[in-house]
Amino acid sequence: MKALTKTDFNFPGQKSVYHGKVRDVYNINGEKLVMVATDRISAFDVVLPEGIPYKGQMLNQIAAKFLDATTDICPNWKLATPDPMVTVGVLCEGFPVEMIVRGYLCGSAWRAYKSGVREICGVKLPDGMRENEKFPEPIVTPTTKAEMGLHDEDISKEEILKQGLATPEEYEVLEKYTLALFKRGTEIAAERGLILVDTKYEFGKHNGTIYLMDEIHTPDSSRYFYSEGYQERFEKGEPQKQLSKEFVREWLMENGFQGKDGQKVPEMTPAIVQSISDRYIELFENITGEKFVKEDTSNIAERIEKNVMNFLTK
Numbered sequence: 510m511k512a513l514t515k516t517d518f519n520f521p522g523q524k525s526v527y528h529g530k531v532r533d534v535y536n537i538n539g540e541k542l543v544m545v546a547t548d549r550i551s552a553f554d555v556v557l558p559e560g561i562p563y564k565g566q567m568l569n570q571i572a573a574k575f576l577d578a579t580t581d582i583c584p585n586w587k588l589a590t591p592d593p594m595v596t597v598g599v600l601c602e603g604f605p606v607e608m609i610v611r612g613y614l615c616g617s618a619w620r621a622y623k624s625g626v627r628e629i630c631g632v633k634l635p636d637g638m639r640e641n642e643k644f645p646e647p648i649v650t651p652t653t654k655a656e657m658g659l660h661d662e663d664i665s666k667e668e669i670l671k672q673g674l675a676t677p678e679e680y681e682v683l684e685k686y687t688l689a690l691f692k693r694g695t696e697i698a699a700e701r702g703l704i705l706v707d708t709k710y711e712f713g714k715h716n717g718t719i720y721l722m723d724e725i726h727t728p729d730s731s732r733y734f735y736s737e738g739y740q741e742r743f744e745k746g747e748p749q750k751q752l753s754k755e756f757v758r759e760w761l762m763e764n765g766f767q768g769k770d771g772q773k774v775p776e777m778t779p780a781i782v783q784s785i786s787d788r789y790i791e792l793f794e795n796i797t798g799e800k801f802v803k804e805d806t807s808n809i810a811e812r813i814e815k816n817v818m819n820f821l822t823k
Contacts (some may be wrong), residue, residue: 553768583786
């Protein structure tokens, strides 16, 4: 099982390349983006030393499926998926914020709540809530988009407007799309016996129109619970059975790593890598309701280059 952790393509019309935490994004003629979902994995804003076989393929295929399933809600950047690990899309000017929407109190929001915080991103939270409890209505808690190596910071709607990161009209559209996409994601998840707990969306503008960008409803950008047993576990105060990258974070925390200065990433043995890959396949099959078909990984970079070149030159 091979993993793709680095790319260095030179496509026709290529103006620049941006290497993100897990995606490499190639700018073609200032018009299109070729986004390669690599097998890199990040947690606590740190890229881990080992790649996870098939992870890029799974994330790209889940995102493509949900982008196609939400085109009636808002326009999105996707034009084509010429390779299982690649999406080609419209180049948009991204808003420097991520729109995070939460249906349940968990993760970092729960950690803050437990320490006494009762307001996140300007949203007031009621007293007496418990971990994994459903909010009366989903809440939008945006963050800034941090540069590589820095942590995203919570930001309120008021602060976004004050800093001019979006106009009041733009923000209204972002929030409307965010809640509508979350509602659709929640409905699709329910059909699969899942609960969409929280997720994030990124938006940008192209020719004055706001587009949904990047990935959507993947286990890297979202957290899912299994519906079955949710209520029972909640009432007993037991951890929920989840479908997300949280299991990777938990493994790191158990081994003394939370991305803080001076901490060392624990050794990722072949067995650990294999188990993470297997979990991602489980995520894919549960989220999409489809069997995961492993692509040939004997020479991933060559395959991607050929498929993308065919698309760009046709």
